[in-house]
Amino acid sequence: MKFITFDSSTKALSVALAEGEQPTDFTIKASTTTLGKRQHGQTLAPAVENILKQVxxxxSDIDAIIVGNGPGSYTGLRIGVTFAKVWANATKLPLYSVSSLALMAxxxxxxxxxxxxxxxxxxxxxxxxxxQYDNQAVLQAVEPDQHIKFEEFLAKIKKHINPNCELTLIGTDIDEFVEMASRQLPTTKLTVIDDWNAYPHTVNAFGKVPWTQIEEPTLLAPNYAHATLAEQEWAEKSDSDTLNPDELIDFK
Structure with a gap:
């Protein structure tokens, strides 16, 4: 089977192609993660077309779609999820979602x-x-994706963390959060990834991250984890979920 996965939850846009039959046994055919000045609404469709041309x-060769479902940028998530929903609905392809945080992890x-x-x-x-990685080296959530005061989250996870274990913090511009972790977990070995690898790279969807199959693609909603009142009001007025497939990309 041929899979495409994309994530637009941050300022990075990531797209990957893979081929295989088992969730833990895939061959990566192509992958790209880019940062640009233009918004993902302008760049996602061209990025998909370009990576398909590479291989x-x-x-019409794609057998299934995997989309990063957040949390993350409110607008970015709507763009990626809407694109995936329209594509899956127009072509009747299986649609899966993955956590954008898990892609980072x-x-x-x-x-x-x-x-x-x-x-x-x-x-x-x-x-x-x-x-935490399980015995098959697939990430499993010990504490689910959420929006929270970071000090509160650190207090919450102490019940899971052995004082002598290793904890990897991963994200961009996270110095403040690393300092908080150092104070609250003084005996825990902290490793920090805050470079290019800290973005949600969709290549990690293959073999490392669990997928959730979406039985009815039109019902897929981004996992915002948190939305401001203004964002909620904007969503109620927005008609982006009803975009015509032809306005996004030629699915032939």
Whole structure:
């Protein structure tokens, strides 16, 4: 089977192609993660077309779609999820969602005890979760994706963390959160990933991250974890979920 996965939950846009039959046994055919000045609404469709050309695939060759479902950028998530919903609905392809935080966590070493991805949500709050690799080296959530004051989250995860274990913090511009973790978990070995690998790279969807199959694609909603009142009002007025497939991309 031929899979495409994309994530637009942050300022990075990531797209990957893979081929295989088992969730833990895939061959990566192509992958790209880019940062640009243009919004994902302008770049997602061209990025999909370009990566397909790299491996000489057509839209019609794709057998299933996997989309990063957040949490993250409110507008970015709506763009990616809407694109996936329209594509899956137009072509009747299977649709799966993955956690954008889990895609970040997938860049951590499989030897680390726990992985804590962090997206700064301002005012010392974060979109975050706590993950651990299982015996098959697939990430599983110990604490689910959420929006929370980071100090509160650190207090919550102490029940899981052995004082002598290794905890990998992963995210961009997270110095403030690393300092908080250092204070609250003084005996825990902290490893920090805050470079290019800290973005949600969709290549990590294959073999490292569990998928959720969406039985009815039109009902898929982004996992915002938290939305401001203004964002909620905007969503109620928005008609972006009813976009015509032809306005996005030629699915042939």
């Amino acid at each position: 000489d695939w057509k839209m 997938g860049s951590a070493s499989k030897q680390t005890d726990f992985v804590l991805p962090i997206m700064d949500a301002r005012r010392q709050t974060a979109y975050t979760a706590l993950y």
